[in-house]
Amino acid sequence: MHHVVEKKTYYIVSAWLMLLLVLTVAAAQRDLGAANVPIALAIAIAKAILIVLFFMHVRYGSPLVRLFAAGGFFWLLIMLGFILADVQARFSGW
Amino acid sequence: MTNPSAPGRNYLNVDYRFRSWLWTTDHKRIAILYMISVTLFFLVGGAAAVLFRLELMTPRGDLVIAETFNKLFTLHGVVMVFFFLIPAIPTVLGNFLLPMMLGARDLAFPRLNLASWYIFMTGGLLAIGSIIAGGVDTGWTFYTPYSSTYSNTNVMLAALGAFVAGFSSILTGLNFIVTTHTMRAPGMTWFRLPIFVWSHYATSIIMVLGTPVIAITLLLVALERGLGFGIFDPKLGGDPILFQHLFWFYSHPAVYIMVLPAMGVVTEIVPCFARNRLFGYTFVAFASLAIAVISFFVWGHHLFVSGQSIYAGMIFSVLSMLVAVPSAVKVFNWTATLYRGSVSLDTPMLYALGFIGLFTLGGLTGLFLATLAIDVHVHDTYFIIAHFHYIMVGGTVMGYLGGIHFWWPKITGRIYPEWWGRLSAGIIFIGFNLTFFPQFVLGYLGMPRRVHEYVDEFQVLNVMSSAGASILGVGYLIPLAYLIWSLRYGPVAGPNPWRATGLEWQTQSPPTTFNFETTPVVTEPPYHYDPGDFQMERIEQSPGAVQGTAR
C-alpha cells in the first residue's frame, strides 16, 4: 500500500500533461467541425486518467480503491446519459 | 471522566455532564442525539399535518388561508423527508448498531460522525429559521421557475437547510461504507453480515452518490434567487425540466434511502420472532444492492406528464418496473421465514408485519404509477400522496418504531411495557389505513394534491382521512409517553431479552463505551434461530435479569 513512486515517473507524467494542454489549445484553434468537442473531451479525459493513475496512485492501489474511483464517474455517466437522451429526443420533436 | 470499562459502567452513565454529550464521539451517544433531534422534527412535521388535515375537513378554505396552507404542506414535506425520514433509521439505529453488528468499537470516523450531527442540526435550524421567518411555499420539490423566480417566500433559507443537511447524509453514508469494509471483526465475512448491515450499505451508496446532486441543484436555485443566475429561467431560454431531472436524480433514489434501512430492521425482527432462519439470505442481501443500483435509473417516472419526451418516459417506465422485482423478492422471503417457525407477536413483530403488509400495498400502487397510461391520470393527485404515505408512513415509520422497540432494551437497558406497545401498534395500524386508504379513491377520482379548497363531492373521503389522522396522531403519542416512562420504571432488560442472535446482543445492555470487552470472533452465519426452541422465556417473567446494569 505504501508504494513510493519514482520521481522520474512524476516528471514524465507531468510532461505529458503539459503536452496535452498544448494539444488541446492547438486543436481549439482549428475548426474541426463536429469533431471539436469530442477531441477536447478526449484530451481532457486522457489528462484526467493520467492524474488518477499516477498522481493519485490508483495504478498501485487495491481493486476496491479502483472500483470506488471508477464508481463516481460511472454514476455521472448514468446521469448525463439519461438527461441527454431526453434532451435529444425532445430536440428532435419526439 | 471515570474509567469507561469499570464494572457497572456503560456508555450512558460513564459521564453525566452535558458537555460529555455534546462532544461525544461515541457512536451510541451520537445515535441518541439523533434520536432526540429526529423525534422533534417528526413532531414539527406531524403538527403541520394535523393542521392541514383539519383544514381539509371542509371543501372551503375556512381554517387557514391559501398562503398558510401552502406553507404548511411545504413545511411538512421538507421536514418529514429531509429531517425525519432520511436520517431516521440510519442515524439512530444505524449509528447505534452498525459498529456493534460488525464487532467494531466504533465507526471508522467517530469525529466525522459527530460533525455529521452538527451539520444536520445546522441544516435543521436553517429550515426551522425559514419557517420562523415566514415560511416557504414551494412544496418539498422546489420546482423551478416557481421556486427560483416567482415565489416570494424564504426559499433560500429552506433550500440551504436541505443543502446543508445533505452533507450530513453524505458523511454518514461514507462512514458506514468505510466501516463495513474495514472494521469487521475476525470471521465476519460478507455473507455472515446481518441484512441490516447490507441494507445500510446499500443505503449508503445512494447517500454518497445521490445526495451531492441535490446539493448542487438546490445551490443553483439559491444562486438564481440570490444573485440572479439564470440557469433555470425560461425567460432566458432555460429549461424547466432540467431542474426536475436533477432533482429526481437524487430524490428518487432517496425514497430508497427511506425504505431500505426499514427493510433491514424488519429482516432482523422477523427471524427473531419467528425463531427461524431468514429464508433466502443471499437473495435478500443482493436485493438490497439491486434496489440501490437500479434506483438510479428510474427517476424519470416522476416526469411522465411534465413534457419529458415520450421515449424517455417509456424507458423510465420499464426500468421502474424492474425495481419492483427485488422488492417483491424481499416481501416473499420475509413471509416465507414464518413458515414452520414459532411465531410470537410481540410489539416489534407487530410493527414488522405491519410494515410488510403496508409496504406491499404502497409498493404495488407504485406499479400503478410506473404504468404510463395510469400515471397520466393520477399524477399529482391524492393517489400519489396515498402511495408514498403507505410506503413512508405505513412502511418506514412502522419499521422505525419496530426497531426502536426491538433494540430499546439494548439502547436503554430497560424493557418497555408490552401491553401498551401492542395497543399503540394496533391503533397506529387502524388510524393509518383510515387516513390514507381513502386517499387512493380520492386520487383516482381526480382530486389534485396541494389544494386547500376542493369540490364538494370529495368531502366525505376527506373527512374520513382527517379522522384517521387524528387516531394516527394519538397512536404516535402513546409510545412517546411509555418509552420515556420506561427509562425510569421499565424492568431491567439484561443483555439479550429476545434471545436474539447478532453480535449486538452478546454484550451487556446498555453496552460499554467500546461495545465489547474483547473483540468478538464470528464463527456462524447470522440468524441461526431454532424453531424447536419453544421454551423461550417471556421477558416479563424473566427472573434472572441482571440487576444494576442500567442507570
Next chain:
Amino acid sequence: MYMEEGFRLFPEQASSVAPRVDALYTFLLCVSGFFTVAIFVAIVYMAIKYRHGRPKDRPHPEPEQLWMLEIAWIVMPLALTMVMFFWGAVLYFEIRTPPEDAIELQVVGKQWMWKIYHPQGRSEINELHVPVGRPVRLRMISEDVIHSFYVPAFRVKMDVLPGRYTTMWFEATKPGEYHLFCAEYCGTEHANMSGSVYAMTPAEYAEWLQGAPAETETAQTAGSKLFTQFRCHTCHHDDSELRSPPLAGIFDKSIPLADGRMVRADDSYLRESIVNPMAKVTAGFQPVMPAYQGQLTEEQLLLIIEYIKSLPPRGARGDAS
C-alpha cells in the same frame, strides 16, 4: 351544483380513452388485490398455525435456499410487470399522439387562470367548450410558472410549461359538465385555478361558436395583423427566398439547420425561431433575424404561429435533403 353528483368511488368516464385507462386500472387492481390478499392471508395463517407456545415437533426447516422457489417469485412478478408496462406504454403512446384530424385549440395558462382560444376566434376563461365525438387537440403554454391541465373525467393531464409548447388531446364521448383542474402546484391560488369543461353535441357546439361577440376575429386574422405590426413581413414575404426563408407551408416539415442538424418545424420550433432565432439558424440563410424575446406575449406568439401555420404551402421547400 356539483353536489348533485354526490358521493362516488369511481370517476365518470367521458372520453374515448377513459374506459381503456379504467380497464388497465382494473387489471392492476386485480394483480394488487391478489398479492395483497395472498400476503395478508399467508402472514395471518402462519402466525396462527406456527404460533409460539404451540409446541410441535417441528423438524428443522428446509435448506436455507430453495432455488426454484426464489426463481419462481422473481420471474412471476417480472412477467406481470412487463404486461403492465406494455399495456400502459401502448395506451400512453396513444394518449400522447393526437390524431391528424383534431380540432386545435390554444391554451395559455397563467397564475391563476386558463385562457383558451378557439380557431374561429372565440376565446374563454376557465371554461372549455368542446364537441363530443371529435378529437380535440390543445396546444398549451404558460406565461409564468408550470401548470398542468387536468380533466379527470377524460383521464388526461399534461403539464403546461413556460417557454415551450406541450400538447394534449382527447375525444369527449358524453355530453356534460366536467371538472377542469390545475394539477401542478403553481403558487398561492393553485387550488382555484380550476373550471369546467363542457362537452356538447356537435350541433350545440356549432351554435355556441356562433354565439361569439360580433367583433371577434379568427386567430389567423389576429395573427396576420400582428405579423404586420411587428414588421415580420418586411423580411418574410412571398419572394423573400434569398434573404429570409418564406414561411408558407413550413409547418411540420424537416428543416436543415446551418450547423448540420435537422429539426422538425413544430410549434415549439416556430416559437423558438421567433423569440430566439439564433438558436437554430436555418441552413442557407444569414442569422440576421432579430430576437423577439420579451417583446411578444405568449398569446401574441400563439396567434402569429396560427397565422404562419395557416399559410398555404408553396411547393418544394423545407423538405429538401
Next chain:
Amino acid sequence: MTTEAHVAHHFDDAEQQYAAANLGMWLFLATEVLFFGGLFAGYAQYRYWYPTEFAAGSRRLDPTLGAINTAVLLTSSLTMALAVRAAQTNDRRGTVRLLALTIVLGSVFLGVKAYEYYHKYDENLIPGRSFSLSTGHGDSGDLTTLDSSRGVAEAREIDEGPVQIFLSFYFAMTGLHAAHMVIGIGLLGALLAAARRGAFSSDYFTPVEMTGLYWHFVDIVWVFLFPLLYLIR
C-alpha cells in the same frame, strides 16, 4: 515516532486506519464528482441547445489566462505529488518546501481567477439584472455583431438569454472550483505547519496523501472546465 502512536483507539492497527482513510477519501471524491456532475449535466444540455450563444459567451473569456492557469494547476499537482513522495521518504525539508510551493501555485491560480472575475464585472458580464453584452468596453472582435444600434433589418442581434446562461455556468463552475481551491490551500497550510513540526514520516503520512488526493481531484475538475468554458468555437 512509532506507528502505533497514531492509531486511534477504535482501530486495530495502522494498516486498518490507513485503509479506512484512503477508502473514505475516495468515496468523498466520488461524491464530489457528482456534485460537479450536476453542473456538467446542465452545461451539456444547454450547450447542445445553444451552440452559437455558448460560443459567443466563450469568446468573452480569455483563453490565454485560462491556459496559463491550467499550466499552473497542473504544475501544482506535480509539486503536490512530489510532496507526498517527500513525506513518504522521510524528506522533511522537501515536504515543507514542496507543500509551500503548491500553496504558492494555488494562490497564483486564484489570483489570476480573481483578475478574470474583476474583468467580467467591469464588462457587465455578471449574470443578473445588470447583465449586458453590449455595454462595457470588451476586447472581443465579435462585439461588432452584437451592436444593437443598427436598424432592425441589418442587426444581427444575438439573444442574450442563453449567453447569460453560459456565463451563469461559467461563474457557478469556476466559483465552486475556486471555493475548493481555497479549502485545499487551507488544508495545505495546516499540513505545512504540521510538516514543519516534523509530524510526518514514512510511518505516518496519511494526511499528506489524503490532501494530495483532494488537490489532484480539484485539478481534474479544472482540466475539464478549461476546454469546456474557454475553448468553444
